[in-house]
Amino acid sequence: MKAVIARDFAPLDQLDYADWPEPDVEAGQVLIEAEAIGVNYPDGLLVQGLYQARPQTPFIPGMEVAGRIIAVGQGVEGFKPGDRAVALGPYGTYAEKVAVPSKAAMKLSEDMPAAHACALMCGYGTSHYALKQRARLQPGDTLCVLGASGLTGLAALQIGKAMGARVVGVASSPEKQRIALDAGADHVCGYDNLRENLKAATDGKGVDVAFDPVGGATFDALSRSMAWNGRLLVIGFASGEIPKFPVNLALVKGFSLVGVFWGAFTEKEPDVYADNMSELIGWYGAGKIKPVIEGEYPLSDAASVLKRMLGRGTAGKLILKP
Numbered sequence: 001m002k003a004v005i006a007r008d009f010a011p012l013d014q015l016d017y018a019d020w021p022e023p024d025v026e027a028g029q030v031l032i033e034a035e036a037i038g039v040n041y042p043d044g045l046l047v048q049g050l051y052q053a054r055p056q057t058p059f060i061p062g063m064e065v066a067g068r069i070i071a072v073g074q075g076v077e078g079f080k081p082g083d084r085a086v087a088l089g090p091y092g093t094y095a096e097k098v099a100v101p102s103k104a105a106m107k108l109s110e111d112m113p114a115a116h117a118c119a120l121m122c123g124y125g126t127s128h129y130a131l132k133q134r135a136r137l138q139p140g141d142t143l144c145v146l147g148a149s150g151l152t153g154l155a156a157l158q159i160g161k162a163m164g165a166r167v168v169g170v171a172s173s174p175e176k177q178r179i180a181l182d183a184g185a186d187h188v189c190g191y192d193n194l195r196e197n198l199k200a201a202t203d204g205k206g207v208d209v210a211f212d213p214v215g216g217a218t219f220d221a222l223s224r225s226m227a228w229n230g231r232l233l234v235i236g237f238a239s240g241e242i243p244k245f246p247v248n249l250a251l252v253k254g255f256s257l258v259g260v261f262w263g264a265f266t267e268k269e270p271d272v273y274a275d276n277m278s279e280l281i282g283w284y285g286a287g288k289i290k291p292v293i294e295g296e297y298p299l300s301d302a303a304s305v306l307k308r309m310l311g312r313g314t315a316g317k318l319i320l321k322p
């Protein structure tokens, strides 16, 4: 089969699209023939050796796959060949066929687009966990979302609306701000004068919950814009810079800095993760959330797609097709 291979931790250009042995389906696993493979920002960090995890090389990157089950291993219950499923792995999905533990897979209805199923995993999964369990977002809260046209940002914006918040989206260009407005933001602004803009948007009160997948220089303005009892969510550092934080600000302004690590959550709290996914699928079915799919690209284009994503050139969810 064809797959995308990281032969070493190296720049994205060095990802190889080549033949790779088809995986055997082992006990407890299901083998999925991919219809859609989700692209995520951490995939691009992982292959460069810039992520928390460092798998043994060579390896196949990618954490999401949706498609049809073509074989099941010994002892697997609840799945049979012919079922559609979406699955999450730490890596290994940028391939035509993917073997995953059956407990990492969820059944998909025949009418759910494979691309949407992938989007609901890491993108929506992260934002949902962040807002629900980590920030305990309440109806009527003001939620500020940075990187609001990005994958986790758009998901946070839509989930914030579904949970009854008033959402301010922050994005770098009028085009990206338009995408955030079209996805349901109540108000949008740019990064310049962020503190003044957030003050005006909240009648001077500050934001109750801030969702920050960007980090860098903007973090300072964001941390000075928090309301009393606010929750500032540390999601990621798309700017490439991990900000420093004067902790006295949290004391004086009475807000909490809250870390979010969705991958670890799925492993440490599998039952809560399963409940969260059920809620997301329910909201999807009810039309409360709708993934924005930027485009579907050939699997062989993985390197250029990742390069564009890490270079601030994408919006919403990107999908690879075998």
Ligand SMILES: NC(=O)c1ccc[n+]([C@@H]2O[C@H](COP(=O)([O-])OP(=O)(O)OC[C@H]3O[C@@H](n4cnc5c(N)ncnc54)[C@H](OP(=O)(O)O)[C@@H]3O)[C@@H](O)[C@H]2O)c1
Residues within 6 Å of the ligand: 040, 041, 042, 045, 122, 126, 147, 148, 149, 150, 151, 152, 153, 170, 171, 172, 173, 176, 213, 214, 234, 235, 236, 237, 238, 239, 240, 260, 261, 262, 263, 309, 310, 311, 312, 314, 315, 316
């Ligand atoms: N904590 C977790 O569990 C978890 C889970 C998934 C992802 N993440 C992390 O969250 C971050 C964002 O992921 P994502 O999926 O939302 O990515 P994305 O779709 O690429 O969105 C990131 C956004 O960051 C903004 N940005 C600002 N400066 C940037 C720069 N120098 N380069 C690239 N983007 C820049 C961009 O919007 P503007 O141009 O409008 O600024 C972009 O839309 C990544 O660091 C990722 O590793 C964390």
